[in-house]
Amino acid sequence: xxxxxxxxxxxxxxxxxxxxxxxxxxxxxxxxxxxxxxxxxxxxxxxxxxxxxxxxxxxxxxxxxxxxxxxxxxxxxxxxxxxxxxxxxxxxxxxxxxxxxxxxxxxxxxxxxxxxxxxxxxxxxxxxxxxxxxxxxxxxxxxxxxxxxxxxxxxxxxxxxxxxxxxxxxxxxxxxxxxxxxxxxxxxxxxxxxxxxxxxxxxxxxxxxxxxxxxxxxxxxxxxxxxxxxxxxxxxxxxxxxxxxxxxxxxxxxxxxxxxxxxxxxxxxxxxxxxxxxxxxxxxxxxxxxxxxxxxxxxxxxxxxxxxxxxxxxxxxxxxxxxxxxxxxxxxxxxxxxxxxxxxxxxxxxxxxxxxxxxxxxxxxxxxxxxxxxxxxxxxxxxxxxxxxxxxxxxxxxxxxxxxxxxxxxxxxxxxxxxxxxxxxxxxxxxxxxxxxxxxxxxxxxxxxxxxxxxxxxxxxxxxxxxxxxxxxxx
Numbered sequence: 001x002x003x004x005x006x007x008x009x010x011x012x013x014x015x016x017x018x019x020x021x022x023x024x025x026x027x028x029x030x031x032x033x034x035x036x037x038x039x040x041x042x043x044x045x046x047x048x049x050x051x052x053x054x055x056x057x058x059x060x061x062x063x064x065x066x067x068x069x070x071x072x073x074x075x076x077x078x079x080x081x082x083x084x085x086x087x088x089x090x091x092x093x094x095x096x097x098x099x100x101x102x103x104x105x106x107x108x109x110x111x112x113x114x115x116x117x118x119x120x121x122x123x124x125x126x127x128x129x130x131x132x133x134x135x136x137x138x139x140x141x142x143x144x145x146x147x148x149x150x151x152x153x154x155x156x157x158x159x160x161x162x163x164x165x166x167x168x169x170x171x172x173x174x175x176x177x178x179x180x181x182x183x184x185x186x187x188x189x190x191x192x193x194x195x196x197x198x199x200x201x202x203x204x205x206x207x208x209x210x211x212x213x214x215x216x217x218x219x220x221x222x223x224x225x226x227x228x229x230x231x232x233x234x235x236x237x238x239x240x241x242x243x244x245x246x247x248x249x250x251x252x253x254x255x256x257x258x259x260x261x262x263x264x265x266x267x268x269x270x271x272x273x274x275x276x277x278x279x280x281x282x283x284x285x286x287x288x289x290x291x292x293x294x295x296x297x298x299x300x301x302x303x304x305x306x307x308x309x310x311x312x313x314x315x316x317x318x319x320x321x322x323x324x325x326x327x328x329x330x331x332x333x334x335x336x337x338x339x340x341x342x343x344x345x346x347x348x349x350x351x352x353x354x355x356x357x358x359x360x361x362x363x364x365x366x367x368x369x370x371x372x373x374x375x376x377x378x379x380x381x382x383x384x385x386x387x388x389x390x391x392x393x394x395x396x397x398x399x400x401x402x403x404x405x406x407x408x409x410x411x412x413x414x415x416x417x418x419x420x421x422x423x424x425x426x427x428x429x430x431x432x433x434x435x436x437x438x439x440x441x442x443x444x445x446x447x448x449x450x451x452x453x454x455x456x457x458x459x460x461x462x463x464x465x466x467x468x469x470x471x472x473x474x475x
């Protein structure tokens with residue numbers, strides 16, 4: 001075994017067994033190299049691998065510190081524990097979404113990015129100019145930008161998706177009103193009411209509710225916080241049930257923040273090919289990587305056009321733009337027609353502005369800026385959780401996006417916690433929404449994108465911790 005792997009295993013064992021506690025500072029690279037009589041490079045490799053596993057994190061100018069052990073997401077261990085479901089609608093989700101827009105609440109429960117970055121103002125200036133042009137060309141105001149959408153924008157999206165390794169034709173891209181419509185159109189194109197859709201669990205509640213409204217049955221496949229959807233269980237599920245489509249969020253998933261490894265993405269695609277199934281890939285957070293280089297999408301490995309890649313600018317720039325797209329592969333003509341007969345078109349001026357904004361290097365600079373900022377806010381959030389939340393609390397270390405997934409003591413009901421926090425002016429998302437069987441009732445999703453005042457949010461995290469303790473004491 002390589003020296004760095006032995007050292008990594010030893011430190012990981014100490015974290016898992018509690019010898020090293022959450023929040024504890026690790027020896028510096030130089031100190032540990034001297035203690036273990038190894039090279040500095042060996043320590044650096046060990047620390048880097050431990051950070052990738054979410055066991056430790058760097059702290060500015062003070063080395064590395066121990067995180068809570070990764071969330072042990074409750075999952076079925078045998079195929080017999082899985083069953084397609086048709087749960088009833090939960091109006092709690094709508095309440096969470098509505099309250100997330102209140103300026104009176106700390107916005108830890110939203111799925112919105114921060115709007116403080118200069119690129120958003122740049123986009124608005126471009127859009128305002130497009131409006132002035134449209135006013136001069138009065139005839140243009142009476143026309144739809146009919147599906148598949150603005151040609152210039154679709155050409156820019158081809159260039160944009162190439163960064164993730166996906167070679168896409170502009171003719172297969174359909175512009176939508178955000179990623180949610182993209183996912184809905186994709187589902188309606190490849191499945192019908194009563195069909196079984198395999199999804200990863202935990203999964204975004206908006207997607208689960210969309211499936212419910214469409215009358216489709218949900219088969220929740222447990223998802224590992226380090227590797228994504230459990231492909232062994234998925235393979236057994238495909239043998240047992242007539243699954244119609246696989247829907248995944250492999251890059252910086254909502255809520256776990258994991259990245260499916262490339263070998264997992266290839267295996268997933270191989271399973272889809274074996275059963276001749278489409279894959280709907282939710283890539284809405286894919287641009288927000290904290291590491292150098294954007295991870296490859298599942299679509300990037302697809303040579304048969306079976307992956308419908310859905311994304312938008314909602315998480316990387318501004319939720320209110322409502323500008324998304326589907327690279328629909330072999331299904332593009334069907335999806336384009338469905339878009340036309342349901343919502344007709346998307347706003348042409350917004351599409352024209354997005355085409356100009358995505359040209360050149362503006363968007364790339366913006367992504368580098370926001371990911372640096374979100375990474376710092378992630379580290380602050382994880383440190384605050386480690387410091388203030390009661391044991392046993394576990395939290396994943398997201399590798400991108402802007403959400404973290406927190407496992408609370410089993411006595412804490414997340415719906416009750418949500419209600420208690422709302423009374424204190426704090427909005428967070430209860431984990432109960434991210435599954436259909438109550439398996440995440442003691443989890444919490446926290447959005448850290450808007451944490452721009454550390455003193456203020458330190459007090460907020462203390463309030464959350466006190467509320468958790470109060471619930472534990474009264475159960």
